Amino acid sequence: xxxxxxxxxxxxxxxxxxxxxxxxxxxxxxxxxxxxxxxxxxxxxxxxxxxxxxxxxxxxxxxxxxxxxxxxxxxxxxxxxxxxxxxxxxxxxxxxxxxxxxxxxxxxxxxxxxxxxxxxxxxxxxxxxxxxxxxxxxxxxxxxxxxxxxxxxxxxxxxxxxxxxxxxxxxxxxxxxxxxxxxxxxxxxxxxxxxxxxxxxxxxxxxxxxxxxxxxxxxxxxxxxxxxxxxxxxxxxxxxxxxxxxxxxxxxxxxxxxxxxxxxxxxxxxxxxxxxxxxxxxxxxxxxxxxxxxxxxxxxxxxxxxxxxxxxxxxxxxxxxxxxxxxxxxxxxxxxxxxxxxxxxxxxxxxxxxxxxxxxxxxxxxxxxxxxxxxxxxxxxxxxxxxxxxxxxxxxxxxxxxxxxxxxxxxxxxxxxxxxxxxxxxxxxxx
Numbered sequence: 239x240x241x242x243x244x245x246x247x248x249x250x251x252x253x254x255x256x257x258x259x260x261x262x263x264x265x266x267x268x269x270x271x272x273x274x275x276x277x278x279x280x281x282x283x284x285x286x287x288x289x290x291x292x293x294x295x296x297x298x299x300x301x302x303x304x305x306x307x308x309x310x311x312x313x314x315x316x317x318x319x320x321x322x323x324x325x326x327x328x329x330x331x332x333x334x335x336x337x338x339x340x341x342x343x344x345x346x347x348x349x350x351x352x353x354x355x356x357x358x359x360x361x362x363x364x365x366x367x368x369x370x371x372x373x374x375x376x377x378x379x380x381x382x383x384x385x386x387x388x389x390x391x392x393x394x395x396x397x398x399x400x401x402x403x404x405x406x407x408x409x410x411x412x413x414x415x416x417x418x419x420x421x422x423x424x425x426x427x428x429x430x431x432x433x434x435x436x437x438x439x440x441x442x443x444x445x446x447x448x449x450x451x452x453x454x455x456x457x458x459x460x461x462x463x464x465x466x467x468x469x470x471x472x473x474x475x476x477x478x479x480x481x482x483x484x485x486x487x488x489x490x491x492x493x494x495x496x497x498x499x500x501x502x503x504x505x506x507x508x509x510x511x512x513x514x515x516x517x518x519x520x521x522x523x524x525x526x527x528x529x530x531x532x533x534x535x536x537x538x539x540x541x542x543x544x545x546x547x548x549x550x551x552x553x554x555x556x557x558x559x560x561x562x563x564x565x566x567x568x569x570x571x572x573x574x575x576x577x578x579x580x581x582x583x584x585x586x587x588x589x590x591x592x593x594x595x596x597x598x599x600x601x602x603x604x605x606x607x608x609x610x611x612x613x614x615x616x617x618x619x620x621x622x623x624x625x626x627x628x629x630x631x632x633x634x635x636x637x638x639x640x641x642x643x644x645x646x647x648x649x650x651x652x653x654x655x656x657x658x659x660x661x662x663x664x665x666x667x668x669x
Contacts (some may be wrong), residue, residue, distance in 0.1 A: 247405055271665075292650045297624045298598040298636070299645040309581045310527075311519055316510030318530065318573040320501035321559075322466060327496045328354060331482040334475055339498060341473050344612040345464040352497050352558065354460035355460070363457050366450040373443040380436035387432045392427035398422050463496060471571055472499035506565050507543060508575045511555035517545065524579055526560050531574045539563040540577065595645065598636040603649045604629060613643070614650040616658060616665065621651060624659045 261510035339351045401418035405411070475481050476497045482495035508528055512520070524542035539562075546557040560577050562569065603613055604627065611629060613623045627642030650657065657663075 246462065252639070287411055289664050290654060290657060291666055292616070292622075292654075292657075292663045293652065294648050294665055295600055295603050296648060297639065297643055297645045299595050311579045311581055312512070312516050313576055313578045314512045315574070315576050316508050318506055318562075318569055318571055318575050319509050320468075320503060321505035321507050322468070322502035322570050323471075323571070324465055324500050325484060325496045326351065326462060326465065326498050326500055327484040327543040328352075328481050328626050329483055330354070330456060331461060331480065332356075333480050334477050334497070337473075337475070337477050337497070338608040339470045339473070341470055343470045344468070345470065346467045347464060349464045350461055351464055352462040353472075354462070356457055356460040359453065359457040359460055363450065363453040366446065370443065370446040373439055373446045376439040377436055377443060380432055381440050383432035384429060384436060386427060387428035391422065391429055394418070394422040394425045397511050405626055464500060464502070466502060468500045468502040470498050471501045474498060482600075501571050503565075503569070503571075506539065506562050506569050506571070508560045508562065508577050510560065510575075510577045511550070511553060512556050512558045514549055514554050514556060517556045517558075520558065520579060521582065521613045525582055526580060527559065528562055529575075529576050529578075530569065532570075533568055533601075536568070538565065538569075538661055542579070585631040597643050597645045599629075599639055599643070599649065600651065601626075601635050604637055605653055613647075614653045616648040616650060616663060618664055620662060622653075622657065622659065622661055648650035 240255045272606040300464055334352060335355045339345060345351055347477070376557065398415075398421070401415045405415040475498075480495075486498050500532040520542060522542070526540035526542060527538045528538040529536070530538075540560040541563060542558060543561045544559045546559070549556045558577075604611060605613070607624075610626055612626050615625050617623055625642055625647075628640045629637040630640055650663070
């Protein structure tokens, strides 16, 4: 019995030895919990870093591929110009004595805008008029000579008749009769000469009057008038400068002699260059929308006026002119502008049978990966999945999706190269 007790005593553990072992166990358990928490935090941080921020777009659903009334067809750039414009110069060379306009001045048709020095032309007019007065005096003198010669001729004829009767009665001699007849011939010649002098004076009068008209026209050319009503858009000369006629085809920006540039702002239109491949899409009276860069928030209504019947081979474009229908004072010539041509309204649009729905997506949402055309659909706003689609060309940077989409999906716009099916995403603008 005593031996059994001794053995049990030998197997008994001391409480002081058990306490350190229990402490080590709790330390190991606490460390393991800390390691697990750190791993979970690291996993969450890595998952957070793997989220891709994306932009999204939605497909557009139409009843027809053809654009409806007012839908944009194409856009072209150009400049605002005045259909009616002119560079005003003098018809003769001279020095500018008076200039009555500035840039921005509004003038009416035939209004005097400038004058040249005209003293020499005024003198030429006075000289021509004096010549006319002199010639008219010569005509009057020739007429007086004609009347006097005719009177003398009548007297000579009376003397000749008397001498002929006396000679027949043998009262007057033959010599007296011959003298009377010679006197008649001399007076007839005097009448003819007086008439010739009058005709010469009348011809001189015609020339003198023509000289007067020419001198007056030259004097009138010193007065420069507006050819039509409009606004002075550029002043090219000052008082005291010499001006001259501008021949056709001269580049006014590199030449001198012009006085002002005038434009009729009521005839403003836009000239744009349209690609040769798109000209066939435009028709007569095609509606358009005009936006100038100076006022991008303002839109003007326009209508196609003319397609120039020749192309620019260097740019492969055709010039098109668009009339602005609701112009205002903000529009200025040479402003940069963009014209968006719109689909014209069709009379049968209301009665036409509805077409099958058409799904259009921006080209930026469609990518080709490994030869497969696909899009990335955002699911529940947190992940993406790939969808294979079939597309066909459309217009306005959009593709016609013939299969693969229904039209209500949210798609990733410009998907990154590394984006793949199942990746976590966050839509920009959403928390």
